[in-house]
Amino acid sequence: MTLTLQASRFTHDHLFLGPAHDENARRTLWVVALTFVMMIGEIAAGYITGSMALLADGFHMATHAVALGIAAAAYSFARRHANNSRFSFGTGKVGDLAAFASAMVLGLVSIGIAGESILRLFQPITVAFTEATVIAAVGLVVNVVSALLLAGNHGDNGHDHHNHNHGHHHHDNNLRSAYVHVLADALTSVLAIVALLAGRYLGWVWLDPVIGVVGALVIAKWAYGLMRDSAAVLLDTTDEHVAAEIRELLESTDDVRISDLHVWQVGPQARAAIVSVVATASVSTDAIRERLAPVHELSHLTVEYRNA
DSSP: OOHHHHHHTTOOOOOOOOTTHHHHHHHHHHHHHHHHHHHHHHHHHHHHHTOHHHHHHHHHHHHHHHHHHHHHHHHHHHHHTTTOTTSTTTTTTHHHHHHHHHHHHHHHHHHHHHHHHHHHHHSOOOOOHHHHHHHHHHHHHHHHHHHHHHHHHHHHHHSEEEETTEEEEOOOHHHHHHHHHHHHHHHHHHHHHHHHHHHHHHOOTTHHHHHHHHHHHHHHHHHHHHHHHHHHHHTTOOOHHHHHHHHHHHTTSTTEEEEEEEEEEEETTEEEEEEEEEEOTTOOHHHHHHHTTTOTTEEEEEEEEEEO
C-alpha cells in the first residue's frame, strides 16, 4: 500500500455544525420576518400615540430584526463554508461570533432605552394609552409566537446532556442569541402593557419611563450573559467537563499520565482536544484513543505520545 493510500485512511472532515443546524436556520428566518413586520407597526404606532414604552419596544424590535438577521446569516455562512479548508476547525463557531455581535447590539439597545426613558421621566409627553396598549398587545403575541418557533430546538441545545457521570453543556449560542432577543422583546412588551394600563386607569404617567429603565436593566443582564458565554467559546477556553472526563479515563490506571491537555469547543456539540501523554510501552496511541471513545463530544482528537 502506498504512503498516499495509507494517509487517506486517516483523513477526516471538519464538519462541526450542530445536528439541528438547518432546522434552527429555518426557524430563525421565520422569526426575522415576523419581527420585521411588527417592528414597522410598533415604531409607527409609538410616534402616533406618544408612548415611550411602545416606541422603545419598537426600536428595540428594530435592533432585534438586525440581530436576528445576523443569526440567520451566520447559519447560512456556516453551512456554505462547512467544508472550506481555509477554516482549520470548520465553521462550527461562526454562530458564536454572531451571538457575540448580537449581545453587543442588545447591550447598546439597553443603554439607549434607559437613556431615553430617564429623559422622558423628567420631560413627560402626552400618551394615547388605549391605542398604544392595543399595539403593545399585538407585539407581545408576535413575540410569543417567535419564542415558540425558536423554542422548538432551543431546548435540545440549551439543556444538559449527561455522559460518564459528568454534566456537559451543549449550547448553540447563535440560536440562544435569537431566543434571548425574542425574550427581551416579550419582556418590553409586557412592561409596556403594564405601564400603559397603569397610566390609563391609575394616572401613573411616570410609570411608563420607569418601566423603560427596569426593562433596560434586565436586557443588559441578558446581554452580558450571552456576551460572556460566546466570548468564552471564541477565546477557546477549556471545557472543564470534558477535560475532567479525559483525565478520569486516562489516569484511572498507572500506565498513563497526562503531561499536557487542551480541550476547546469547535461547534455547538463538538469539542477538539490535544492530549499529551507519557505512557508505558504496553500502551499504544490506538489504546489511548480507544480509552477516550466514551467521550462522545470529542470530534477532533490529537494524541502526543511519549514512552515513560
